[in-house]
Each structure stands twice: as C-alpha cells, then as structure tokens.
Amino acid sequence: MREIILMNVTGDDKPGLTASLTNILAQYEVIILDIGQAVIHDYLSLGILVEIPSKHSSSSILKDLLFQAHKLEIQIRFSAIDAENYKGWIAKNGHHRLIVTILGRTLMAEQISGVATAIAKSKLNIDIITNLSGSVSKPSELNPKACIQLAVSGKIHDSKQLHYRLLKISEETGIDISFHIDNIYRHARKLVIFDMDSTLIKCEVIDELSKYAGVGAQVAQITQSAMNGEIDFKKSFCQRVALLKGIKEEVLAEVAEKLELTEGTEQVIMTLKKLGYKIGIISGGLDYFGNYLQSKLGLDYVFTNSIEINDGEITGNVNGEIIDGPKKAEILKTIATVENISLQQTIAVGDGSNDLPMLSIAGLGIAFHAKNIVKENADKFISSVGLDGLLYLMGISEKESQTYFPID
Numbered sequence: 001m002r003e004i005i006l007m008n009v010t011g012d013d014k015p016g017l018t019a020s021l022t023n024i025l026a027q028y029e030v031i032i033l034d035i036g037q038a039v040i041h042d043y044l045s046l047g048i049l050v051e052i053p054s055k056h057s058s059s060s061i062l063k064d065l066l067f068q069a070h071k072l073e074i075q076i077r078f079s080a081i082d083a084e085n086y087k088g089w090i091a092k093n094g095h096h097r098l099i100v101t102i103l104g105r106t107l108m109a110e111q112i113s114g115v116a117t118a119i120a121k122s123k124l125n126i127d128i129i130t131n132l133s134g135s136v137s138k139p140s141e142l143n144p145k146a147c148i149q150l151a152v153s154g155k156i157h158d159s160k161q162l163h164y165r166l167l168k169i170s171e172e173t174g175i176d177i178s179f180h181i182d183n184i185y186r187h188a189r190k191l192v193i194f195d196m197d198s199t200l201i202k203c204e205v206i207d208e209l210s211k212y213a214g215v216g217a218q219v220a221q222i223t224q225s226a227m228n229g230e231i232d233f234k235k236s237f238c239q240r241v242a243l244l245k246g247i248k249e250e251v252l253a254e255v256a257e258k259l260e261l262t263e264g265t266e267q268v269i270m271t272l273k274k275l276g277y278k279i280g281i282i283s284g285g286l287d288y289f290g291n292y293l294q295s296k297l298g299l300d301y302v303f304t305n306s307i308e309i310n311d312g313e314i315t316g317n318v319n320g321e322i323i324d325g326p327k328k329a330e331i332l333k334t335i336a337t338v339e340n341i342s343l344q345q346t347i348a349v350g351d352g353s354n355d356l357p358m359l360s361i362a363g364l365g366i367a368f369h370a371k372n373i374v375k376e377n378a379d380k381f382i383s384s385v386g387l388d389g390l391l392y393l394m395g396i397s398e399k400e401s402q403t404y405f406p407i408d
Helices: 017-026 060-071 081-092 109-121 161-171 206-210 216-229 233-242 250-258 265-272 287-297 325-338 353-361 389-393 397-402
Strands: 003-012 031-040 042-053 075-081 097-104 125-131 147-152 176-182 191-194 279-286 301-310 311-321 345-349 364-368 381-384
Touching: 003 017, 003 060, 017 042, 017 060, 031 125, 060 075, 060 147, 081 250, 081 345, 081 397, 097 109, 097 389, 109 125, 109 161, 109 250, 147 389, 161 176, 161 206, 191 216, 206 216, 206 250, 206 279, 216 381, 233 311, 265 279, 265 389, 279 287, 279 325, 287 301, 325 345, 325 353, 345 353, 353 364, 364 389, 381 389, 389 397
Parallel strands: 191 279, 191 345, 279 301, 345 364, 364 381
Antiparallel strands: 003 042, 003 075, 031 042, 097 147, 097 176, 125 147, 176 381, 301 311
C-alpha cells in the first residue's frame, strides 16, 4: 500500500541540517513528492512530503529521523496523508498560481490581515510569503519601502470582485496591492515602456510651459480633464498647444533643465538596462523633452508628439499625427514586433486614461500614481512609493537590486 507522510521540521537553522535529514531518507530510497523551506531570523520551517517504498518500514525511518532531530536540537512532526488528500493536493497545484504583491512605505498587521482575508474570501490559499524588501523599513528612513509577495493557489471564480476588494483595502489603508497570474512570461519580460509626464518625470511639461505664457491655470485644467478621461485627448492636446503660441524656443531648454525625475527613476532604469531590457517612452507629451530624457537616461525608444516652431517661437500648431491612447497601444505592438517578442513579454507604466489601452495589452500593465479611472481598470498599481516599486512587481528584491546594481 502506498504510504505518504508529511514531515514538518522547525527550530534554529544551522548548516547541514537539510542534508542530514535527507541523507536518512536516501538510505531508505524515499521518494520526495514536495519540499519547501523558509528561514526567518535564523529560525527554520521545513516541509517535506515523502512516499515510503513498500519494501521499507515507515517506523524505522521515522525513528531514525526523530533520533537525528534530537541530535540537531530541532522539532520534527509527522502526518500521514491519505490517497484522497494527496489527489486533492495535486489537483490544487494544477490551478494557476496568483502572485499578490503588497507594497508600501511600511507594512502593518492590519494591512496584511485585510489582504489575507480578501484572499480567503475568494477561496484561495496562500502558499508562500516572500519578503522582497529585506529588513523592515523604519518610518524615520528616507523614502522607506516595505514589500512582501504572496504566492496564492486556487481557482479564481471572480477576479473582478477580488480586484475591488483589494482596491478598497488599498484606498482605506494606504498600501499598494497588485495581483497577476504567475506564468512562464513572468520571468521572460524584455521590454519596458513608460509614459513620460507624471511618470518618468514629476510634472506635466505642457503645464510648466504654459506658465511662461500666463495661461497656467487654464492649461492645467484641460490637462486634468484629459488625464481623467473626461475629454478627448487629441482635442485637449490641440487646445493646450494652441495656448502655448508665442513662447520662445529657448524656454524649452530652460524647462528641460529644471525637470525632476520621479523618485526611483534612476534606480529602475539602471537596473533594467543592466538586466538587458529594452526601455522606451511612449507619451502624449512633447518630443523635445522625450529626446532630452532619452539622452539623459540612455533609452532605446522614444515616441512623442511634435509641435511646430517657426522663427524661434511656438506657433500653436501640431506637427503630424497625435499620439493618443489607441496610438500608444499601436506603437507598443509595433515595438514588440520589431524586437521579435510577444506582448506578454512587455511591461507598460502610465498614469492617465490615455495610458489604459497600452496598459491593457501589455503583459504587465502598471498604473503609477494614477488617476482613479486608471486604478479602477488596472490590476497592478503603484501609488505609495516611487518608480522603483516596479522592480518589486517584477519580483526583483531590494537586496538583489542594491547588491548588483547600486547607484554610485
């Protein structure tokens, strides 16, 4: 008769512990069906699901394991698993695994409890919890970040309901909660595309230019309406550019020099470049500033809008086709084709409603400090930390980023 036993090992971690236990199992030709281990502050939790060969007695094996556990000063517990339970375990692991990322400046028990409760209400189970931010950040630190990643199993019956549960927790507690299906593409992304204004940089460039023409409030209002999806982007762009008429060309350089990169931009760009990613901008902003950032950050692609300049002044007219939401998605598809990759291997990051088309087709679409309409339609979002929070959503830990790609 097939005998399956679950071993749970706990205690102070020490070198050679796993080797000593599996050596005993090897002597009895035991089959390992599953194994998992976690160490938190030098305290070990090890689980091993084993199948005992019929020619060996389980009592002899367990006796030897208990004796070894005593020598190692650890605790070991055994549970017999019947065939039906084992079949259920196999069936459960056949479902898609969901990756849930919880990200904030600090993480409180209340926040994690809320997420765990939402997951349980969706009849899903948390299998693995990984701390991506290393040591817990303290509120006194400059730009602290805390992030844990949950590997969740089970069948999602209503993903929209789970999304709204997590979004509500996010709004109530001030943390970011994102989820996506764990599939083969998760570790095979190759292209990252950013929106420019209010994403790679802190401001809306047209708003900054408008201040020089004395129409700052008027342009800012149009910009906000466009980003919220209240008016057509192309129409809003033409309206805003028309209000810039008469601004001297040298003002563009003056504004460019004052641009502030969003928190974490340099870290995320440097890390992605060293990992071999292609990086680009697809923006409804202005080409002068897109080209400026391309030179400054070493980007591979820049697609932006062009405005007419004659005799050293902005004329208020637009050159060529305007890049709006659908055009952003079209350009993303074109770049993926040029790079000979699947859309599932792309990442898109943006904040406005005109970013939604490209966020929706990218393998990983992330709403960054986004307008409400964008957050409501995106499963992945970053609102509490800087742009380097993207690395966490990609599964790159703080330790890995700072060890291999430190900023000088």
